[in-house]
């Protein structure tokens with residue numbers, strides 16, 4: 431019999447790649463969708479005919495219990511979050527609720543539908559749980575590269591909320607014997623990346639400038655360093671983590687770091703332009719507290735999961751530019767951006 435997976439955050443970048451991957455593996459896939467007319471649901475169901483949906487919101491405990499009860503999944507992938515770090519300063523309470531307390535809510539829903547008591551040592555239940563933790567938890571890094579035991583020093587309300595989600599996942603594993611793991615994932619991108627994130631903002635900006643539809647590109651801290659990989663590779667690691675004999679947390683990244691300036695140089699070169707002629711620094715885009723540098727040590731994932739990235743940084747930026755470029759007329763470009771924003 432095929433396994434059944436429930437994915438929260440199905441309409442996001444990672445949700446779409448993970449759903450495709452699990453469908454390819456023969457899973458029955460359900461996506462949790464919030465709101466009464468979520469605009470991104472229609473686009474997804476057009477792309478993946480076999481996908482099913484269930485209503486629910488990370489802010490609503492009852493809806494999560496009902497969703498789990500209805501779907502009866504073997505595996506739950508909790509990808510739902512407000513994932514844009516700057517929003518976590520302007521809407522700190524909401525981000526803490528969704529990205530932090532939301533994790534507790536879905537773990538509670540799993541505990542409840544699995545019939546696990548809080549009053550005695552429980553033995554686990556059948557549902558396996560994946561939490562989308564983040565390299566933002568390392569923040570002001572204590573050492574480099576970062577591995578599973580590197581101490582946390584989050585620099586944003588987003589990173590603080592993700593740290594809560596990480597520790598509450600571990601606590602439910604230790605308290606109730608749940609098969610619950612965290613993937614500590616470093617930045618991963620794709621042509622489906624939201625336009626607000628720096629890689630896609632740059633690839634789209636370079637293409638728009640090349641096409642004469644934009645004059646300048648405003649950016650913030652171009653010295654920031656990140657370990658960027660391809661989202662399609664990273665969702666495979668999520669699935670691998672839930673197939674292990676023991677539940678363990680893993681760092682997922684490439685082990686290579688680049689600057690925002692490197693992204694700009696490669697993206698503009700790909701369309702035959704020099705980034706220095708078009709990029710303008712906007713101090714308003716610099717964050718209240720920055721994460722200056724991140725670099726993963728994925729040795730544990732390589733050794734225990736056999737996971738390895740397949741797309742280099744240069745190939746990733748080229749892939750994103752090619753995708754943005756493939757929509758050449760103004761109308762197509764506009765339509766493409768609408769679709770991209772609707773992912």
Ligand code: NAP
Nearest residue numbers: 439441442443444487488509510511513562564615617618
């Ligand atoms: P994304 O594209 O921003 O997608 C976020 C998803 O969360 C969307 O499907 C959104 O649904 C959903 N969501 C937001 N608030 C919700 C709520 N209250 N209830 C239910 N769903 C809600 O993010 P992503 O890049 O795919 O990342 C997936 C997960 O990995 C996130 O948890 C992110 O924090 C984490 N992460 C990402 C990276 C990365 O580099 N991409 C790295 C480390 C960790 P709507 O359509 O309803 O808005």
Ligand code: F7E
Nearest residue numbers: 513515564565566616617626627628629649650651654715
């Ligand atoms: O910023 C700098 C910015 O917004 C990367 C999320 O998926 O990965 C992502 O978080 C860097 C930062 O991603 C602009 O200051 C410069 O240093 O693309 P980003 P992020 O904040 O690293 C982690 C792992 C997650 O978990 C998150 O969910 O780029 N930067 N100029 C800029 N960033 C943006 N967005 N826009 C700029 O104009």
